[in-house]
Amino acid sequence: MIDKNYAPQEIEQKWYAYWMENKLFASKPDPNKEAYTIVIPPPNVTGVLHMGHMLNNTIQDVLIRKARMEGKEACWVPGTDHASIATEAKVVAMLKEKGIEKKDISREEFLTYAFDWKEKYGGIILDQLKKLGASCDWDRTRFTMEPSLYEAVIDTFVRLYNKGLIYRGVRMVNWDPQGKTALSDEEVIYKDIQAKLYHIQYPLVDGSGHVTIATTRPETIMADAAICVNPTDERYLSLHGKKVFIPLINREISIIPDDYVSTDFGTGCLKVTPAHDLNDYELGIKHKLTVIDIIDDNGALNEKAVLFVGVDRFEARKRIVKQLTEEGYLVQTEEYKSTIGTSERTGAVIEPKLSLQWFLKMEEMAKPALENVMNDNIQLHPAKFKNTYRSWMENVHDWCISRQLWWGQQIPAFYLQDGTLIVAKDKKEALRIARDTYQLFALVEDDLTQDPDVLDTWFSSWLWPISVFDGIENPDNEEINYYYPTNDLVTGPDILFFWVARMIMAGYEWRGELPFRNVYLTGIVRDKQGRKMSKSLGNSPDPLELIEKFGADGVRSGLLFSAPAGNDLLFDDKLCEQGRNFSNKIWNAFRLLKGLEVQEGKSLPEHVLATEWFESKLSQTILDVQDHFQKFRISDALLSIYNLVWDDYCAKYLEIIKPPYQSPIASETLAKALGLFDQLMRLLHPYMPFITEEIWQNMEERKEGISICKAEFPKAKPVQASIISQFDAMFEIVTKIREIRNTKQISPKIALSLCIKTDQSSAYDAINAILIKLANLDSVSFIQESISEAQTFVVKSDQFFVPLANDEDPAVLKEETEKELVYLEGFKKSVEAKLANEKFVQHAKADLVERERQKLSDAENKIKSLKELLARLN
Numbered sequence: 001m002i003d004k005n006y007a008p009q010e011i012e013q014k015w016y017a018y019w020m021e022n023k024l025f026a027s028k029p030d031p032n033k034e035a036y037t038i039v040i041p042p043p044n045v046t047g048v049l050h051m052g053h054m055l056n057n058t059i060q061d062v063l064i065r066k067a068r069m070e071g072k073e074a075c076w077v078p079g080t081d082h083a084s085i086a087t088e089a090k091v092v093a094m095l096k097e098k099g100i101e102k103k104d105i106s107r108e109e110f111l112t113y114a115f116d117w118k119e120k121y122g123g124i125i126l127d128q129l130k131k132l133g134a135s136c137d138w139d140r141t142r143f144t145m146e147p148s149l150y151e152a153v154i155d156t157f158v159r160l161y162n163k164g165l166i167y168r169g170v171r172m173v174n175w176d177p178q179g180k181t182a183l184s185d186e187e188v189i190y191k192d193i194q195a196k197l198y199h200i201q202y203p204l205v206d207g208s209g210h211v212t213i214a215t216t217r218p219e220t221i222m223a224d225a226a227i228c229v230n231p232t233d234e235r236y237l238s239l240h241g242k243k244v245f246i247p248l249i250n251r252e253i254s255i256i257p258d259d260y261v262s263t264d265f266g267t268g269c270l271k272v273t274p275a276h277d278l279n280d281y282e283l284g285i286k287h288k289l290t291v292i293d294i295i296d297d298n299g300a301l302n303e304k305a306v307l308f309v310g311v312d313r314f315e316a317r318k319r320i321v322k323q324l325t326e327e328g329y330l331v332q333t334e335e336y337k338s339t340i341g342t343s344e345r346t347g348a349v350i351e352p353k354l355s356l357q358w359f360l361k362m363e364e365m366a367k368p369a370l371e372n373v374m375n376d377n378i379q380l381h382p383a384k385f386k387n388t389y390r391s392w393m394e395n396v397h398d399w400c401i402s403r404q405l406w407w408g409q410q411i412p413a414f415y416l417q418d419g420t421l422i423v424a425k426d427k428k429e430a431l432r433i434a435r436d437t438y439q440l441f442a443l444v445e446d447d448l449t450q451d452p453d454v455l456d457t458w459f460s461s462w463l464w465p466i467s468v469f470d471g472i473e474n475p476d477n478e479e480i481n482y483y484y485p486t487n488d489l490v491t492g493p494d495i496l497f498f499w500v501a502r503m504i505m506a507g508y509e510w511r512g513e514l515p516f517r518n519v520y521l522t523g524i525v526r527d528k529q530g531r532k533m534s535k536s537l538g539n540s541p542d543p544l545e546l547i548e549k550f551g552a553d554g555v556r557s558g559l560l561f562s563a564p565a566g567n568d569l570l571f572d573d574k575l576c577e578q579g580r581n582f583s584n585k586i587w588n589a590f591r592l593l594k595g596l597e598v599q600e601g602k603s604l605p606e607h608v609l610a611t612e613w614f615e616s617k618l619s620q621t622i623l624d625v626q627d628h629f630q631k632f633r634i635s636d637a638l639l640s641i642y643n644l645v646w647d648d649y650c651a652k653y654l655e656i657i658k659p660p661y662q663s664p665i666a667s668e669t670l671a672k673a674l675g676l677f678d679q680l681m682r683l684l685h686p687y688m689p690f691i692t693e694e695i696w697q698n699m700e701e702r703k704e705g706i707s708i709c710k711a712e713f714p715k716a717k718p719v720q721a722s723i724i725s726q727f728d729a730m731f732e733i734v735t736k737i738r739e740i741r742n743t744k745q746i747s748p749k750i751a752l753s754l755c756i757k758t759d760q761s762s763a764y765d766a767i768n769a770i771l772i773k774l775a776n777l778d779s780v781s782f783i784q785e786s787i788s789e790a791q792t793f794v795v796k797s798d799q800f801f802v803p804l805a806n807d808e809d810p811a812v813l814k815e816e817t818e819k820e821l822v823y824l825e826g827f828k829k830s831v832e833a834k835l836a837n838e839k840f841v842q843h844a845k846a847d848l849v850e851r852e853r854q855k856l857s858d859a860e861n862k863i864k865s866l867k868e869l870l871a872r873l874n
Contacts, residue, residue: 006587008551027075029482036067037486044083045122051525065686069713079142084408152472177299178348181404188341199332202244214266225289231257247329358402369504381632408454462502465515523568553688554579599664619716751778758798797861
C-alpha cells in the first residue's frame with residue numbers, strides 16, 4: 001500500500017542508510033570500466049553547510065550519479081581542508097575560554113589542542129552533506145593535514161626549492177595584525193567604506209612655499225620617502241628635485257617626477273611611503289628610496305615612527321590629525337569613497353607590510369596552465385571566464401606561501417647556528433646534508449632550528465586531485481593511474497585563480513598533464529533582492545531547515561531550477577516549494593498507477609498510439625538532456641525532465657490512458673505506463689535521488705542491495721517526429737476547445753460537438769477517441785463548408801468549429817482572428833530569420849533545424865486558413 005502523502009524525512013533517512021550499508025557509492029579501479037572522477041572542493045574543517053555548498057555539491061552529485069548509472073566507475077572523493085587561519089583562530093579562542101594564552105604554551109601542546117578540536121568539531125559539514133544526498137565514497141575521505149597528505153606538501157616544497165622555484169626574501173605582503181600572519185590575496189575581502197581624504201601641507205626646505213598632498217593615511221607620514229608628481233604637470237615643473245620637510249618631524253625628502261601619479265587625483269602630489277603601500281613600494285624600488293617601516297606586527301606604531309610610539313594605527317591617525325590641525329599643516333578634510341582590504345578570517349583591516357617570507361616563482365609554472373585553458377584542453381563552463389583567467393595568468397605574481405601560524409604544514413627549512421639555510425624533508429635529512437655539504441661531522445639534530453612558519457593552506461589544496469590518490473608520494477600507483485586526470489571540477493569563479501589555476505599548475509608540474517577536463521563555475525547564491533547571502537545580513541536560510549521543511553529532493557531541484565553556470569542564483573523559498581510540489585506530483589502519479597484496478601487484456605488502439613507518442617517524447621528528452629550535459633547546462637537538463645514528467649506524462653499521457661471512474665485498466669496498458677515511469681525515475685534520479693529510489697523500489701520486488709543508483713540511465717530510441725507533430729496538433733486543438741469553455745464559462749462536464757474542415761479527415765482516425773476524451777466531446781464530424789454561427793479556430797491548415805447555442809458576435813470573432821494573424825506573421829518572420837542565419841543552420845543539430853522548418857510550414861498553413869476565414873467574415 002502506497003502512503004497517501006510523500007514523507008521525505010523518513011524516506012531520506014531510510015534510503016541513505018541503505019546506500020551506505022550496501023556501499024553503493026564505493027569505488028575501486030576497474031580496468032574494464034571507464035573511470036569518472038570528481039574531487040570535492042574541500043570545505044574548511046571549521047565549516048558548516050551554507051547555500052553555496054548546497055548548490056556546488058548538488059551539481060557534483062548530479063554529475064556523479066549520472067555517470068554511475070551510465071556504467072562508469074564513478075568516484076567522488078570527499079574531504080576537508082585544515083584551513084590554517086580559521087582553525088587556529090578557533091583553537092586560540094577555545095584556549096582563551098580555558099584561561100590559556102597561545103604564547104604561554106609550546107607549539108607541540110598547541111597542536112595537540114588543535115587536533116583534539118578537529119576531532120571533536122571538524123568535518124561537521126561532511127555529515128551535513130549526507131542529508132543533502134551526496135553520494136561520495138566516504139571511505140575515501142581525506143584531510144589535508146593527515147600524515148600522507150602532509151608529507152606530499154613537504155615533498156613538494158623540497159622539490160620546488162631544489163628546482164630554484166622557491167626562495168626567501170623581504171617583499172610587500174598582506175599582513176593581518178590580529179592573526180599576526182601574512183595572507184594570500186584570496187584571503188583578503190575588500191569592502192567599500194566612507195573614508196576621509198586629508199590635505200596636508202609639506203613646507204619647501206628653501207622656504208619658498210609648500211606643496212599639498214592628499215592622503216587617507218596621515219598616520220604613515222613619518223615613513224614618507226619622497227613626494228611624487230607627474231612629470232608633465234605644469235603646476236610642479238619648477239619643483240622637480242627640490243626638498244620638503246615632513247610635517248611634525250621635519251625630516252627632509254625630495255620631490256621626484258614619475259608618470260605613475262595622476263594629475264587629476266587629489267592635489268596631483270603623492271606622498272610615497274614604500275613600507276606601507278604596494279604601489280609606493282614599487283615606486284621606491286624604481287627610484288631607490290629609503291624604506292622606513294613604522295608599523296609593527298600588532299598594527300601599532302614602532303620606534304621608527306618617532307611620534308605616538310606603541311599607539312594603535314587607527315588611534316594614531318586620530319592623534320596625528322589633531323596635531324596637524326593644531327600646527328596648521330592640515331588645510332582640508334573631505335569625504336572620500338574608498339576600498340579597504342580585510343582579513344577573511346579575523347576581519348582585521350589588512351596592513352600592506354614588508355616582511356621576510358617564502359615565495360614561489362609563478363611565471364614559468366603559469367605558462368602551461370594558461371596555454372591549456374586557452375586551447376580548451378581544459379574547458380571552463382561558461383567560457384566567458386577564459387578572459388578573466390587569461391588576465392590573471394598573464395599578470396601572475398610570485399606566491400607568498402608562508403604563514404606565521406602553528407596549525408599547518410611546517411616549512412621544511414632548517415637553520416644552522418650561523419644562519420646557514422638547509423631545505424630538507426625533515427631534521428634527520430637536513431643533518432645529513434649539513435654533514436655531507438659542510439663537513440660538520442660533530443653537528444647533532446639539536447643544533448638545527450626549523451623555520452617556525454607554516455605553509456599557506458592553498459599550498460596543500462593545489463595538490464588535491466593528485467594527493468588524494470597518493471600520487472605525490474607514490475606517482476605510479478594503481479589509483480592515480482586509473483582515476484587521474486579527474487573529469488569535472490565544480491567550484492566558484494572567486495577561486496578560479498587562487499585554487500583552480502594552481503591545481504592546473506601542479507598537474508603539469510607533477511604529472512605533465514591536466515588535473516581535470518572541465519571546470520563548471522557556479523554562480524553566487526543571492527537573496528531575491530540580489531544581495532549576497534551572509535550571516536551578518538541575516539538573509540541566508542539554514543540549509544538543514546530547508547531540507548527539513550521541503551525535503552532534500554525539493555531543495556536540490558529547487559536550487560537547480562534557476563542556476564545556470566556562471567550566473568548568480570536569486571534564491572527564494574518558492575523555488576524549494578516548487579521542488580516539493582514536483583515531488584508531490586510524482587508521488588501522486590505513482591499512487592494513481594498503483595491504485596488502479598487491473599483487468600487482463602490488450603491495450604486499446606488509442607492507448608497504444610499514446611504510448612508510442614510518449615516513447616518518442618521520452619527519447620527526444622533524453623537526447624536533449626544528453627546535449628545539455630555535454631554543454632554543462634545542468635539546469636536546462638532538469639527543466640527538460642521536469643516538463644516531460646509534469647506536462648507530458650502526468651497532464652497528458654496519464655489523462656489519455658486513465659480509465660473512467662471505478663473502471664479497470666488493461667494490464668498491458670498499465671505495464672507500459674509503469675515501464676515508462678521507471679524510465680522517468682531513472683532519468684530524474686541524479687537530481688532527486690530519494691523519491692526516485694523509494695518509487696523504484698516499490699514498483700516491483702527488488703533483491704537486497706539493488707538500487708536505482710546503479711540502474712541503467714535511459715537511452716534514446718528512434719524518435720518518430722510525425723507522431724510528435726500529430727499529437728502536438730491534437731493537444732493544440734484540445735487547448736483551443738478548453739479556452740472556448742473558459743471564455744464562455746461552459747462546465748467541463750458538458751460535452752461539446754466539434755466540426756472539422758480538412759482535406760485529410762483520415763488523419764484524425766487514430767486520435768479521434770483521444771480527442772473526444774480530453775476535450776469532452778460528444779461527436780467529431782467533418783464538413784465541407786464553414787459554419788457561420790460557431791466558435792472557430794485554426795490548427796495548422798485545418799479549420800475547427802464548435803457550435804454553441806449563443807454564438808459570438810462576428811465582429812468580435814473578426815477582431816480576434818486579425819490579432820492571431822498579426823501574431824503568426826510576426827512569428828513566421830522570426831523563424832525565417834533564424835533559418836536564414838547560416839551559422840544556425842550549419843551548427844545546430846539536424847533535428848532542431850528540421851523542427852524550425854516544420855514551425856515555418858505550420859505557420860504558413862495557419863496564416864492561409866486565417867486569411868480564408870477573414871475573407872468569409874468580410
